[in-house]
Amino acid sequence: MGTVFSFDVRGGEPQAVRVALDEAVASLHRVNEVFSTYCEGSQVSRMARGELTVGECDPEVAEVLELGAEAERASDGWFSLRYEGRLDPTGIVKGWATERAARLISGVPGVSGVSVNGGGDVQLLGVPGPERPWRVGVSDPLRPGGLAAVVSAAGADELAVATSGTAERGAHIVDPRTGRSAVTDLVAVTVVAPRLTWADCWATAAFAMGSREALAWLESLPDVEALLITAGDEVRCTGGLARRLG
């Protein structure tokens, strides 16, 4: 079981865009090789077994672990780099890698906008065209194929939309405090923030918290808006989300 990445690149010379895309795809495969906890031979698996030190891994490993430690602090431990006591940076890697791939492509001369969707988490950079912002549908967890909201990136040069929930894959978010599936009244949390690295972590942490604590915590974070959907089909938003809905 894997996931799918979709790239949408506007502007730029086609050949140069193709080269950058190939590079971005190669970098995602490389990230998978280094960070996969399902591959016994990956650097992260070997590190978890004590066979490698951080210093012996690719420099990206130290970078990601540092970002993950920051996410653990900012979320008061609701986001975690460990699973069943074992080192597992899976929760931060996908968002970080998706954001990095988007930035790599946006560096191509003439590219006006990039949208990269990594299995349902999106990093947007720039604009798709002169008269229009990027627009992201938020899928409705209780009505498959339907949209719960549409987020517009109008006025933002960078915007990420990350969703955590149970809709597509059943319960898979673990409460780091109990080690079991998170007991939560939420079915989905969508976080809107400039960088996907953080948006993805905050969505995961907020989902595990449950709606009450999550909403208060998300409100306290600067430049972060969110949409929470409960199992009872109630929708809760942070105060500033409305100006992002289009």
Place this chain on the structure above:
Amino acid sequence: MHPLKKNRPLRRIMLASAATVSGVVMLLALKPHTAPQVAVASPAPSSSSSSGAVSGKGGTTVTGDSVQTRWGPVQVRVTVQNGKITDVTAVTYPQDNPRDQQINAYAIPQLRSEALKAQSADIDTVSGATYTSDGYRQSLQSALDSAGL
């Protein structure tokens, strides 16, 4: 100037065929927590075939790139009339075994209705709880990717 050139949906499809809108589909094994299993990262290099636009009385028909997926090649044809998508058809799709045929029976009509729905919402992409490569086949995102919407 082409009479439809001002209409955004067609313009985007044209961009797609000019390869500046580049949809790349790949599979990764960055799988969050479920029961541990051996993950097989199967890179799916997207092979492109040429796409062309044909204008006629019933609108303009654009055939998208053929994308190589884990299950076989997938290719979608879109009809645009007055700047609006009026039809989405799967030209090529995996149908080698009963399981494929069973999935296609609902996935293809769903792809069509979702492409049309996404157009009315005027969106570029979709955020939702992490989908698997299997789930992707039936997702709104795959409809957007296929249609170059």
